[in-house]
Amino acid sequence: MNKNLLILLFAALFACQPASETSEVKISEESLKAHIQVLSSDDFQGRKPFTEGEIKTVNYLVDQFKAYGLEPGNGNSFTQEVPLVELTAIPSETMTIEGNGQTVELNVLEDFVAYTERVVEETSLDASELVFAGYGVVAPEYGWNDYEGLDVKGKTVVVLVNDPGFASGDSTFFKGETMTYYGRWTYKYEEAARQGAAGCLIIHETVPAGYPWLVVRNSWSGASLYLDQSGENYQPNVLGWITRDAAIKIFEASGQDMTNYAEMSRSEDFKPFSLGLNASVSVKNKIKRDQSQNVIAKITGSERPDEYIIYSAHWDHLGVGQEIDGDSIYNGAHDNASGTATMLGIAEAMSKMETKPKRSVVFLAVTAEEQGLLGSKHYAQNPVYPPSQTVANINMDGITAWGPMKDLTVVGYGQSELEDIAQKVAEQQGRYIMPDPDPGKGYFFRSDHFQFAKVGIPALYASGGYEHMTKGVDYVDSLNQVYLSTQYHRPQDEYNPDYWTFDGMALDGELLMKVGLEVANSNDWPKWKEGSEFKAIREQ
Incomplete structure (x- = not known):
């Protein structure tokens, strides 16, 4: 056979292989940046439930999931109504x-x-x-x-x-x-x-x-x-x-x-x-009564479609409120446009894989986290997918946009076997895993994964945020202190092009995607560890 023809045949064969089998599926930094710029823009008015900002946010999320070719996650609908009372x-x-x-x-x-x-x-x-x-x-x-x-x-x-x-x-x-x-x-x-x-x-x-x-x-x-x-x-x-x-x-x-x-x-x-x-x-x-919306999309599993991995992130923030330093729009760029954007990045990357996961993967953007984890609480009490068939939850809330981190900090370290899978993936990225350095504050109970844990579903809440790959611990600590003292739950939580980068966010997203894919392609069911207050719920 002609040598050049042979090379062309091998090249064609290689090109036809599914991306997931021949190369790393990457999360787009440009997509992350675009999502955050849109979701945290003044036009979205701080994404508070019951406002024009909610309508724009829900429409944006549904449009993105449709563009990726994902299926509606709630029957024929991309949304789940959440009845709220003020x-x-x-x-x-x-x-x-x-x-x-x-x-x-x-x-x-x-x-x-x-x-x-x-x-x-x-x-x-x-x-x-x-x-x-x-x-x-x-x-x-x-x-x-x-x-x-x-x-x-x-x-x-x-x-x-x-x-x-x-x-x-x-x-x-x-x-x-x-x-x-x-x-x-x-x-x-x-x-x-x-x-x-x-x-x-x-x-x-x-x-x-x-x-x-x-x-x-x-x-x-x-x-x-x-x-x-x-x-x-x-x-x-x-x-x-x-x-x-x-x-x-x-x-x-x-x-x-x-x-x-x-x-x-x-x-x-x-x-x-x-x-x-x-x-x-x-x-x-x-x-005062009204309806808010969770947004749900799905990739159906190729072999075990009735077993589910759920990625979650809350889309809401605090809306328009008290003016601080001349600004009254609480944009919520870090909290939680970052987590929502990362979930969208994972959904986009998974949608491009020709070999689909064996278990179904669900993407759930929940409402009213800032009001007491209400969107996830409603989902847990009215699940679209039975908790007994839900293998794991992976939650994203506040993904750092200050560059790649050496650490993967696990909030609620010691709770479930999901962190063991996360540790393996972190080591593949040249990173180390560590517990939340301030466990007495109870952060494990303060984001949406907690509502999944309460019905027995093993949950992972982890991201980098302690040690920068090249700038060290002090650099991250200084930015954390600025965020907590001047930006958290204030209008100043905005996208800042002066020091926001998306390589670290993409790295975290790829880690969480790989954890989800490993669980999705496995026959195993991650368990709660001994001593977890949620172990008995799962075993029932």
Whole structure:
């Protein structure tokens, strides 16, 4: 055979091979940049649910998925309706604590915040008995039950923030300084609801909470969004926080010796008890209902189409708000146009592979993360794909655009076997894997993967953000400090061409894509690790 003809035949044969089998499928840096510039532009008005910014964002995402040739992810639709209700809570000016011959008056915002998730115009606690329930934790895997032998129906529980392991000095007690699910304030309210309590008040302290009282009073003042699930789930009448000083006043009025209430509450001998006091407070609501949208697209698996890997990222941000330094549009370039753009980059790259994954891959852009992970919560409660058939979730929230990183930081390190796969891929990229350096803040419970974890689906939340490939740790730390102090949840979270680059974002995207593809092409089901509070849910 003619040598040149042979070369041409080999070249033609090589060209016909699927890209996924002959070369690395790369994520386009230009695409990432374009997505972020569009999504974080002033024209998108900060991407808040119920605004023109939501309409533009949802249309943009649907158009991109269609352009990549992806299938609708919810039957014939690319969207899933998420019914939301906006409640503007107006609590009474005071909370009155009476009993034991004592009266304590607490002032709203100064001493307490109060609200309700009940979709009602008014609710209250009327001389509701106060019960101290320690950390308010029921954790079978740790042999811990703060409600054991206690009937709190119609009563108000007073509980501590974080979990018994915090500040215990024992890394084997719960998870030591690493916050567990049981330490999150959301868990406290959920458990109080399961116990049938009429109210739940969390005692705030800055160190175990991870944020000052100012954050509490600002977060629970004004309008908030919730899932509109009236009548479906029991909710206490009143939820709230009290300051440490207010708690001490209550404890003193009870006549109980509670000098070391935190230490007492982490003792294995702790038993909940009535404070001998009653609380009265009321909450009025302004109510507004509307629909928001999750966006869902899919690549159907070639061999096991009824098993699913779900990539998630929240598309929303804070919209138009208080003016800061002459700007009132909260663009959310890092939070979370970056994660949404990375998910689009993965979807585009996978769409170009001629050999499709064996399991189905789903791309889920969720709404209302900033209002309490509501879009992902709605999906978890109303799944398009059954949790029992969902193999894994890979979540993207805040992908660093400051260049390639040596690290892959795993939030919730030690939770699932997905991080073992991620470590292997990171090493192939010449990178190392590391735990979240600040595990006491409970970041694992503060993004959308948490809602998947709560229904038992192993979840990975990881990206580079500690050590730059060439500029080191201090360079990244300085940018992190600037972001947290001057840009996070402010209008200044904008695309900055002076130092934003997309090579690191593409590197993270390719890593997360490879993790997803390995799971998609495997027969294995990644598991939760021993000690994970979600392991028992999956095994059920």
